[in-house]
Amino acid sequence: MNYSILKWALVAPTLTAVALIAPNAQATELTVAELDQPAESMASVTSVSQLSDVRPTDWAFQALQSLVERYGCIAGYPDKTYRGNRAMTRYEFAAGLNACMDRVNELIAAATNDMASKQDLATLQKLQEDFAAELATLRGRVDAVEAKTATLEKQQFSTTTKLKGEVLFAISGLLGDERADGSGADLDDQTIFTNRARLNLESSFTGKDRLRVRLQARNTPSFSGASGTNMTRLGFDGDSGNNVTVSKLYYRFPVGERLKIQVDAASASFHNGYVTRVTPFGSSGSGAITRYGRFTPNIRPGGTGGAGISARYKFNKMFSLEAGYITDRSSNLPVDKQGLFDGSNKAIVQLVAKPIKNLTVGVSYGHAYYQAGDVNVTASMGSGFARRPFGNGSATRTNEIAAQARYKLNKQLEVGGWYGVQLADQVVGGTGEATVTNWMAWLAANDFGSKGNTLGLMFGMPPKVTSTGGGLVRPVNNGDNDTSYHLEAFYKYKLNKKILITPGLAVIFNPEHNNSNDTIFVGTIRTTFKF
Known part of the structure; x- marks a missing residue:
């Protein structure tokens, strides 16, 4: 028996397998996902000529020829290839080694003189002795991996569901002289310490879909009550008294290669569905510190989101069409002027384009209806007049x-x-008309200071009633006769992969679009934990 051939056949796979599991191995072409997959079914071959990708010029041709034709312990893939240039998985190594050992045992049992001799057996014994340490190391590592795998299988949360979480701690406060509601009362400027905890249970049944159930507890109040204006609202506010609620419940899935759909059963929102926020500041946990700084109010539902649906159809790399429909949370009430289609609702369609490299543009059209007593044109942003141009008692x-x-x-x-721009019409109680306008410009400096950190700057005008008509009389006091400006700056510091610290400051000039009101400052230090 040729000692060098058998040594190559047995030693090379062994060293490859060791390399695949050793911390400093060289053969790291395969990913973890690939290593976790079982090898393809192999079929034994009786001649090296049956392997279509093996050539006489290959450096290991003679060794393969000997192992195939003399010992018959080489197998090929179902497509008649050997794939000798790719790294092998542990599955493949185990299958190949087992085949060779079985064949050797058969030859020993048959005691065929012209196939296996005492010299062959001596050679095999010498190889086992030479590489005893490597084989022992390999066996120990495989045993350890099996033990860890068994532990994970026993202790895993679910075979289909992953648990993801986010927790916010925030120290926040206001600074200014008087409230912006015309009362003349002093601004409530006590510093507060609040929190928000979210647990997302995400399940997938096909590998391409997602069922999300979000549990949330929070105690961050809206600063509108302390300042007299919604312009001071934080981007992560909301107060349930730290009682746990289901704050998000949806299922998203693809239909073919181009269409994706999301169905919301509770707390529906366009921006958490398939309607794109064309800004890097959209996240409440890691984006802008204020509600208005996150994204345009035009793609928010004005009321308290209930059920809804959103979808995105991708034509190509350049264009995609998005649409959504959201009804008020009373969508589960089977009474007149309620339900899924007869209550307050909003629909939107948006075209997102990437006409040139590094540029993304989104153009949207929305239509909304608000019942009397549930009017919120600007999604609780901007001035009170812009939010309810005809009062809360007139359907809009x-x-x-x-x-x-x-x-x-x-x-x-x-x-x-x-x-x-929002063109509002008074449906019941009059014929009033109002045009509500908002705008914002922003700059983001990524990796500012160090990698992963972001400096954000924003300047804009919160929603304002810029014109009226149809008999609507603009209020004399606090009636958007002037212009407010929103200036915001924040710095997101990435402490590590799981913790972000974001100090930020927003300045509201002429709150409620009234230059008689004092400037109000909104500050916060938000710490975000993700797990």
């Missing part, structure tokens, strides 16, 4: 147009902004 309908843009100047700098 809006037609809305908005444009968003985001352009990457380079790897570090991005610029962008949005512009939105």
Whole structure:
């Protein structure tokens, strides 16, 4: 027997397998996902010529020929290939080694003189002795991996569900002289410490779908009560007294290669569905610190989101069409003027385009209807007059147009902004008309200071009633006769992969679009934990 051939056949696979599991191995071409997959079914071959990708010029041709034709312990893939240039998995190594050992045992049992001799057996014994340490190491590592796998299988949360969480701690406060509601009362400026905890249970049944159940507890109040204006609201506010609620429940799935759909059963929102926020500041946990700084109010539902649906159809790499419909939380009430289609609702359609490299543009049209007593044109942003131009007692309908843009100047700098118009009509109780306008410009400096950190700057005008008609009289006091400006800056510091610290400051000039009101400052230090 040729000692060098058998040594190559047995030693090379062994060293490859050791390399695949050793911390400093060289053969690391395979990913963890690939290593976890079982090898393809192999079929034994009786001649090296049956392997279509093995050539006489290959450096291991003679060794393969000997192992195939003399010992018959080499197998090929179902497509008649050997694939000798790729790294082997542990499955493949185990299958190949087992085949060779079985064949050797058969030859020993048959005691065929012209096949296996005492010299062959001596050679095999010598190889086992030479590589006893490597084989022992390999066996120990495989045993350890099996033990860990068994432990994970016993202790895993679910075979289909993953648990993801986010916790916010925030120290926040206001600074200013008087409230912006015209009362003349002093601003409530006590510093507060609040929190928000979210647990997302995410399940997948096909590998391409997602069922999300979000549990949430929080105690961050809206600063509108302390300041007299919604312009001071934080982007992560909301107070349930730290009682746990189901704050999100949806199922998303693909239909073919181009269409994706999301069905919301509770707390539906366009921006958490398939309607794109063309801004890097959209996240409440890691984006802008204020509600208005996150994204345009045109793509928010005005009421308290109940059930809804959103979808995205991707034509190609350049264009995609998005649409959504959301009804009020009373969608589960089977009574008149309620339900899925007869209550307050909002629909939107948006075209997102990437006409050139690094530029993303979104143009949207929305239509909303608000019942009397449930009017919220601006999704609780901007002035009180813009939110309810005809009061809360008059049913209101809006037609809305908005444009968003985001352009990457380079790897570090991005610029962008949005512009939105809402044309409101008084449906019941009069014939009033109002035009509500908002705009924002922003700059993001990524990896500012160090990798993973972001500096954000924003300047814009919160929603304002810019014109009225149809007999609507603009209020004398606090009636959007002037212009408010929103200036915001924050710095997101990435402490590590799981913890973000974001100090931020927003300045509201002429709150409630009234230059008689004092400037109000909104500050926070938000710490975000993700797990």
